[in-house]
Amino acid sequence: MTSVLWQAVAVPPARRPALHSSVLDTIGRQVVSGELPPGTVLRIDQLDERHGVSRSVVREAVRVLDSMGLVEARKRLGVRVLPSSSWNVFDPRVIRWRLDGPGREQQLLSLGEVRRGIEPVAAELAAAHASPEQCGVMVGAVVQMAVHAKSGDLEAYLRADQLFHATLLAASGNEMLAALGDVVGEVLAGRTHHDLMPSTPNPIAVRLHGDVAEAVQSGDGGAAAAAMQAIIAEASDALREPGA
Amino acid sequence: MTSVLWQAVAVPPARRPALHSSVLDTIGRQVVSGELPPGTVLRIDQLDERHGVSRSVVREAVRVLDSMGLVEARKRLGVRVLPSSSWNVFDPRVIRWRLDGPGREQQLLSLGEVRRGIEPVAAELAAAHASPEQCGVMVGAVVQMAVHAKSGDLEAYLRADQLFHATLLAASGNEMLAALGDVVGEVLAGRTHHDLMPSTPNPIAVRLHGDVAEAVQSGDGGAAAAAMQAIIAEASDALREPGA
């Protein structure tokens, strides 16, 4: 899982993360968090001073923010912060910034709804396109889920769950669905960490994952989609009855 | 419909489209089309010369391409073109470039699969969130579809169809689904223009759109989702039997 979602946060071996990307990250978070509300106008030379860098660095950061729909640079005016309606809400960095800010709940909700539509289709497609290796990974992930469900290791259970879903999306053979592997992983993590989640994963959920893997392996798209739909329905139920 | 998809192509009142965005567009298309295959290395000063602009302009364009995952700038090496597996495939410009290039078929297929998952969920959500105005727009669009289906004006039919689906996605209240309004419109246009499409739209399709609008208006999410699913199934059938 080459987690693009973490590119701005990850800290490889003490490697300094380029000035421009640090400025980009700072301003981006300010916009997404609402600290810089829509309509706010910034000036380039005001920004270099505040960040202690040269104009070209700020300029490139602003350019990227512009390309993400977060700001708009107009002559004579300055750099204007845009309302969320014009953001590229599928940009991995925008998603990351939203998840890290006050909009986290809303972002998880939106992602969950997208996931609800996307995953059954992905399961159906995977039944037609999954490679033996991918099937193996998915079956292995289900085994891990079963093991950690019994041992009560929620973190390990989550990792296996994420691996299962990311592999399934990749196996769909659709690059757009595959690109959503990371965000679906975020949804799963969000449920485990933040929201109410049974301290012991539901054994039925594990069985349903096995059903998906089996259906995919045998090439039965309809069954794969149905089982995936059941997984999602089970998850909604689990949220409603946290004590179960 | 604020068509972000067209931002690089649209030509407002003779307004020169900024040097940097022209360079961005040119290089972006070359990468996406495969004219610049993955692994190709470019040098900044080679690019200024080729495009007749200054380094700063090229630099900013490269930064944006980098942020889209199309290229990667490394010291000592240059600017390396990345494989499609690292592209931000949900970026509106990447989608547009793919639609305009040799990957058009593949892009339409992928978008169609995404749409298949997304729209039933959007219909269900719209039943809970749609405003009276949005319901009015959708009903009006259905009327237009019926009119133009009989008159045989495929272009006008397409426009009403696009309006219907974009409004539905917006009415879902989910900003990520709403952001897909443009690309769903592209899928519809792609079917009308390129692929095989009955010269007279199927009356059943129009009725199903009416069913969706009605279900949304009455707040019946399940019925809305089912009707939308039927629309998509009908569309697949229409593709398989073009003569009907």
Added chain:
DNA sequence: CAAGCAAAACAAATCAGATTTAATATTCGG
């Protein structure tokens, strides 16, 4: 000859200053 280390070379990254351009505000003439 092989391994390890220092130096050179390379291209991007950053900085700094000047000039150009487009949009807005202001002023002036009617």
Added chain:
DNA sequence: CCGAATATTAAATCTGATTTGTTTTGCTTG
């Protein structure tokens, strides 16, 4: 009061210099 000419503003572009991180080269040493 209105429209055209003008001034102003800040981004856009250009240019050259400097810095930094990587890679290769070449030298030294065992």
